[in-house]
Amino acid sequence: MLDLSTLALFATACLVLTATPGPDMLLIASRSISQGRASGFATLAGIQVGTYCHALAAALGLSQLFLAVPIAYDVVRYAGAAYLLYLAWKTFRSTGTALSPTKGLPRHSIATVFRQGLLTNVLNPKMALFVLALFPQFVRPADGAVALQIMALATVLNLIGLVVNGIVIVSVSRLGRMFSGHGRLRRLPQLLLGTVFAGLAVRLAFDGRR
Secondary structure, three states: OOOHHHHHHHHHHHHHHHHOOOHHHHHHHHHHHHHOHHHHHHHHHHHHHHHHHHHHHHHHOOOHHHHHOHHHHHHHHHHHHHHHHHHHHHHHHOOOOOOOOOOOOOOOOHHHHHHHHHHHHHOOHHHHHHHHHHHHHHOOHHHOOHHHHHHHHHHHHHHHHHHHHHHHHHHHHHHHHHHHOOHHHOOHHHHHHHHHHHHHHHHHHHOOOO
């Protein structure tokens, strides 16, 4: 298995990457503001299960498909962008607010929020390439099964992500409660979430492999 020095170096790299604001943190934060702490953690859980899916794909060599067959990368990329646009459309067209739903706006269940976080991550081929680029640098075939080492690295990444994003969720969820008490601002978290979905869709669709 991985030695402590390798794990420490990988954990440091993960901490720097996770603490740097990015699409996942933005999605988690906006979901926490719009629907509260539980939805924020459900989104995080979905994203982290997606990370395990990408790690497993890398361990099995499936991520190499994106490098060998460019059209496969584009198919997944556009599917992910279309899904995010669909979520943005649903969020914008909802009546009432996510924090104080009216009769016409059902509150999203934790299972639904989890599934959205999972699909958003799984349908992002950039995450697959990220895992494929970073993880092999810390894998040593001589130390044992490569697949187990990759899954162990994914666990380290998720644990650090849980701590960093957990702090974000607890902090920003308080903002949602503040907005819910102001009539003019009640729809602001909902509009923010829809904008995040739309922004992520545009970024995924036009950012290519850069």
